[in-house]
Amino acid sequence: MEPRNLSEPLFPPLPPLTEDEARQNAVQHQREQREGKLLFIGFVRWCVVVGCISLVLILYDKFTQKPFNSEAWKRAVSSGQVSERAAMSDDLVYGDRLIGLSRSQMIELLGKPDDEPVRDWDVGYSLGTSFMSVNMLLLKFDEQKQISDCQIITVD
Numbered sequence: 001m002e003p004r005n006l007s008e009p010l011f012p013p014l015p016p017l018t019e020d021e022a023r024q025n026a027v028q029h030q031r032e033q034r035e036g037k038l039l040f041i042g043f044v045r046w047c048v049v050v051g052c053i054s055l056v057l058i059l060y061d062k063f064t065q066k067p068f069n070s071e072a073w074k075r076a077v078s079s080g081q082v083s084e085r086a087a088m089s090d091d092l093v094y095g096d097r098l099i100g101l102s103r104s105q106m107i108e109l110l111g112k113p114d115d116e117p118v119r120d121w122d123v124g125y126s127l128g129t130s131f132m133s134v135n136m137l138l139l140k141f142d143e144q145k146q147i148s149d150c151q152i153i154t155v156d
Helices: 019-064 070-078 083-094 103-110
Strands: 123-130 133-141 147-155
Touching: 070 083, 070 103, 083 123, 083 133, 083 147
Parallel strands: none
Antiparallel strands: 123 133, 133 147
């Protein structure tokens, strides 16, 4: 096999386009550009919608949360407003108010528990219902009879 002459093109030149072919190519190119712009616009709209929904959910959660209030927590059960507890539960759990409390301190702060025991947990307080399940604040005591863990869960 003879070595190829590098000064020659690898592929032969294409014949020039006729006017019709050039026009069709231009129309096809414009169509592809329009389709690309429409896809991009659709993607941007989708991103805006998802972003707005996410923002609404974040703001809803932020504005429905309330600071913990012991009296309102206890009153929520007798008044039938158990969901009020759900609004205070994040402040209670993530504010580290419960860890280290004794059982008597817990009862003083939260009132008598709604359930004992719940699954692997020692004490449970109802936070209301969502759809077909119950939200609960669950507490666990250690060997010193102090709260060692707390968690908000959904019980089916």
